[in-house]
Amino acid sequence: QDKPSCGANTGQAASGEPIIVGGIHGNAAPGDFSAATDAAAAYFKCVNANGGIHGRPVDYRVENDQWNPELAAQAAAKLVNDTDSVALVGNGSFIEMAVNAATYAKADIMVMAAGCAISECFETSNIVSTNQGPLPSNVGAAQYAQEELGAKNIACIGLNIPNNGIWSCQAVIDFMESRGGTGSMALLNPGAPDVNSALLEAVSSGADTILINQPAGLALAILKAAEEQDLRDQFNWIAPTPLYDLSVPDAVGEYWHGHVYVNAELAPFQVNGPDAQNWIKVMDGFANPEDPRDTFAQAGYLSAKFFTETMLAMDPADVGDRAKVSEAIRNIKGLKSDLMCGPYYVGNADFHMPNHAGYMVKIVKGGYEIVRECYQYDSPYFEKIIALEKEMGVQ
Amino acid sequence: MDKSRLLNWLLYAALMALVIGLLGWGKPMKILGLFFASGLAVGSLYALGGIGMVVLYRASGVLNFSSGAAGAAGAMTTWQLAQWGVWPPLAWTACVVVALLATLAYGMLIAPRLAWREPVVKAVATLGYALILLGLVSFIWIDDPRSIALPTDKMAVNFLGMRITITRLIVFVASIGVVVGIHQFLGRTRVGLHMRSLANDRDLSALIGVPVVATETIAWGISGVLAGFTGLMFADLIRLEPTVITFMVIPSIAAAICGRLESLGLVLIGGLSIGVIESMLTLSPTLKNVRPIAPFVIAALVLLWYQRGTRLTFSGRD
């Protein structure tokens, strides 16, 4: 097996003055969002073993916000205010972006996140994410169902959180209305143990398609409740990326195999292009064996890779200067990878959503089957993004 | 005496009918049936959790916040054993055994050292233990989507237009069975009497010769078994997530309050009513967002209702 390719790819360990790069993930009781920073860390290790950035190694410092907003703020204070991090890379969290968006803007530091779930992550000036987040992924799934499964009325079961469930389910309703259909949302309170009522609400809404816009654990619970009611054949079942996780096909059980369609925001594993293969090599060579190899790990790898490429393109004298680095990141335009359907860019706007095209897969025994290759999502929400892309010339 | 009890029951029935009527106004019967049956299903889990707490509270004076965590530890063990291909009945038993051991460990090693403190501090201390268990469980099993299944999930009967699996029936029947069984046990046997006397005043009970260690072991043991069973059922029916199972105790306390931490029958009725009302609230466009508030509001109202007319006088002695 040949070696992974990273950064300058010199094969020489970097030895200069380290460049500090931060990363924040959330790993505590409700869920583990550390896959992206793990993958980014592996990639940076690989970079450091391969000449670093202009000979300078990356000192990657990762903080855990533990799903606690105060710890999230403290993590940012530490990385942004107390240290001269030039940027934050690979962030994955449910709350960190909401708490810290203002801090980042104030400190003019760019965050190349990889695990975004909330609106603040896409609608603020200094954060840009490699993953899509619930909104595009939802719309992508809905679009597939509308076009291929004949969906006319979609019930979106979302979390009862304004900047997550309500935000992303509303986009589905808007999309359906733009296509002459209808939609509704059934909201689930994250604290409530019982998912059955939300499911029943969706069922009784008159929908023909149910979109399960939930983290994997809750989505499993909903599928289980639907199985209990034997509802499988009465609806189309679709879901955004969280259900694209290799432990899911096993966990949902045989009943659902062949019946649940999932949007994948990065290239599914079987696509296996050169970058996907390199990602695996980086993980095998530099990550812990138990670090997950999932879609967020791909996103973390991509963020780290795009960051490194940007840094390598900079004047070596400027790579330790936060302002210059931020400038360079904002200027990113048209970086490509076979893991992503579209080009990656950043730009100067106060919203960023470079990734809004993906794949559609179906849960089958032992894994996923691709049912639709890369496709652009088409919905009113993306209009201003497309306009921006036209203006920047990345389309 | 009896007349006022009958009156209370009538009042309860009228209130329930009113709530269900208001929420379900104009909805088709089938939808009503669906939400009602679904509510009963969750409600019986609340009740089961609440019953476990009340049994221990009546027998030892400890309101145990860690029973959910013990159940979670058990359920995760079951999942792990199932992954390893262990014979399923053994894996299910392991859930009960692990919860039992975790509960007994607290009951035998830690609870006696706190016996002289007031009930609230004892209750709060169990939260510390819950954190230990939860921390260990989440450390051993990293966050990942998981589920467990019982063969009874595949069998079902129809009721009010809703398909009810045998597992749910088991929970429902078990909660009634436990209520009747424990009620008989506490009221009729000498061990039951000793439990009640320990809960009332542990020091004095020890002084008058009640066998403290043996009695407490039995009490914690029963509560451990109930915690394990509840954890298993919860993991199967709702979610296999340690945090969710752990903090399920808070709405279970609401059910326990409905029985004044004392009457198991009322805990059962309280748990079921909470489940039904919570489920029916989904039908109200204005209230459905705050559905999960139902257990807390109901419990607070019920407690105030119980205490109406009482007047505090001698602290701790009334």
Place this chain on the structure above:
Amino acid sequence: MIEIGNVTVRFGGVVALSGVSASFAQPVSGIIGPNGAGKTTLMNVISGFVTAESGEIRKDGQNLLGLSPYRRAHWGLRRSFQKEEIANDLSVFDNVLVQIDHARQPASKRHAEVERMLEYVGMADRAGRLGRDLNKFERRLTDIAKCMVGNPKLIMFDEPGGGLSIEETQRLGDLILGIHDQTGAQTLVIDHDVELISRICSDTLVLDFGRRIAFGEVHAVLADPKVKAAYLGTEEVVE
């Protein structure tokens, strides 16, 4: 003059007091009777901790039953408890002061009164001690001082002599006898120490099973055969 008119109290099925009437005119009067006769219950009715089913209580024309318990205290009612209720984390001084905290008087005047009463019961030298450091007798003395501040009109003691030695009971009796001179208040005493009762009370009420079985001059009452049979037993206990 305390007038108790036809007071009846029921706890579920138990009739704790049934139609008890009595009027106390002497400075110090007693209430005695077998265990569970309803003595404490009567005191609880007067102080407002138990609501009577029927009946009335008047002191110098004021109907007490219409007032909430703390207002009765403001009015001038004082009582001690069968199990004393001294606050452990307050000093002796504060334990007494709390009784007149509501009074609209300058602090210096209130403090002076507390000091005077502590002096009277002999606790002045221990005024700064915390409640938790007191022994049983000191607690009783503090209780008495507490009942005496703030111009009381009616003071009630529930078994003040319980658990005290003979000498201490003696001293307690002297203190109670002096209350009327010090404050002008009338005192009711419950106790099972017949010697104490017969020494300090001019008249006494005897209850049995919630009923009044005798009332009048204390020695006459104690000689009453009915009282002997129900309460004292056939031979005298202490003479």
Place this chain on the structure above:
Amino acid sequence: MQRNLFHVTPSGWAGLAFAAFAFLVIPAVAGQLWLSVFTSASCFALAAAGVAFMYARLGMVSLTQVGLMGVGGWVMLRLNHAFHLPFEINLVISGLVTMMCGWVLALPALRLRGLYLALVTLMAAGGLEIIFATFQFPNGGDGFWGVKTGSAAPFARPWLAQTPEAYLRYTVLVVILGFLLIEAHRRLAPGRAWALIRRSEAAAMAAGVNIVLYKTWAFGISGLLGGVAGGLLAGSLGLLDDATFRASESVMLFALAVVGGARYWLGVVIAATLFRVLPALLNNWGVDADISYVIFGAGLLHAVITAPNGIAGQIHDLFGKRRKAEAGEKGAGDD
């Protein structure tokens, strides 16, 4: 007694020394991380003071305190984004609104005590948790709830405390004011009335104490402190998240108040330190979040078992000032 009114207890000195440390030393040496940690800790110290005094002085347990902080924080954010009044006015209004919530909580307390009262307050905390999770904290959006997606609108800190250093000092000052408020109450008539209520309500009524008034008053003060603490926390972060105000956090704050030593100011400071500084330290040392739970839980149990008067009580004993509070505590605190 009057002559003791201005007496500073050893625990008081410890508290003042700690405040001086937080006021002078931390802002001078700490980075942004620790400034933010200590600012949070100070806010929680204020809230914990409310729980601790209710428990130590009245024997009443409130398991809603963190929820009440949420109410204060909510009002603070709402006012900040709706009007442009000075921070102090917003803070006072938040405190007062929360105080009224405290009064609502006092209603059940008139009839309940001990575990039952604690459980009603826990139910209130559970309800608040759901409300916060559902409706979120205002972040500059429109309407009553004021929630928008995208980045939050700016938060106006006090004119005197624009920088994090100054804000920490500001917070510490408010906390000291809060402590003094309680201490003044404790040494005057309300303190005596509370001690009696704690002993028994019958004794209090017999002594002419208006129980309804004094209990409500205590809940009001506790609510006020919680509300102000929540407002200060909102000011520290600029926005709030429902995850901070879970019911289990309220239970934890009470538990830590017991562990710290509810009777002592130092105990309150220890509670807040354990609640906010210790987790930050563990996190900083790279201890796995799950393992810090274990450490935290084990420490809590250990302290509850071995230190009947809390850690502050132990420290106090160490300096030999303590005689036999334990026996008294047992007698009076038992239910």
Place this chain on the structure above:
Amino acid sequence: MTLEVKALEVREGNRRILGDVDLKLDRGAITAVLGANGAGKSELVLAIAGILPVSAGSVHINGADFTGAGPGAIRRAGVAAVPEGHRVLTRLSVDDNLRAAGALLSKAELEKTLADTYALFPELAERKPQLAGTMSGGQQQMLALGHAMMSRPSYLLIDEMSLGLAPLIVKRLMKFVTTLKERNVGVLLIEQFTDMALAIADHAVVLRGGTIRYSGRAAKLVQQPDLLDSAYFGIDAARHGAHVGV
């Protein structure tokens, strides 16, 4: 057959509450323990019953060492204590209170002993279903004594036996205590009415400041009251007298 306490010491924090207490309780004899308030009588009972930790000295029951044993073990060894302040299981009925106290007996024995106890206190038999916490003070004291009787003790330690009891009942109890003596039970009696206690006691012990100041025949104290006074108040008599007013 004796209950023997040697050089017993009890501390609360750094304060010595009992020190150097030697006491022998024979079966079939009554020992009165006298002393002013705060002398340490209650502490002595609690220490022997195994509720208060003993910091030095020993407790032997019928020759076996029970120093530091828990209250349950001591109860099983035949020692029943009635602590001060009529403590009962408030949320249990009277009948359940007594049955719980009979935990060590077999079912048949339990019923028999229960009947005996109700015979001693007909007041209790009348209110079997009443919650103990709602009873009057004196009724609770009867129940507390009933608790002790339910274990059929060989040694009975009673703190403030007559506390809150009507004279009629006190008399009945005094008689009962003497019948216990006939039944070969060793009784330790703490009693506010000293004369009554001394009248039925064989031995007497006077405590002051946590140590024994007199130990000997009860009759001797009756005959020589000044002996009792000096043991009671010792050299402190003047100071103490100021408060007590003798």
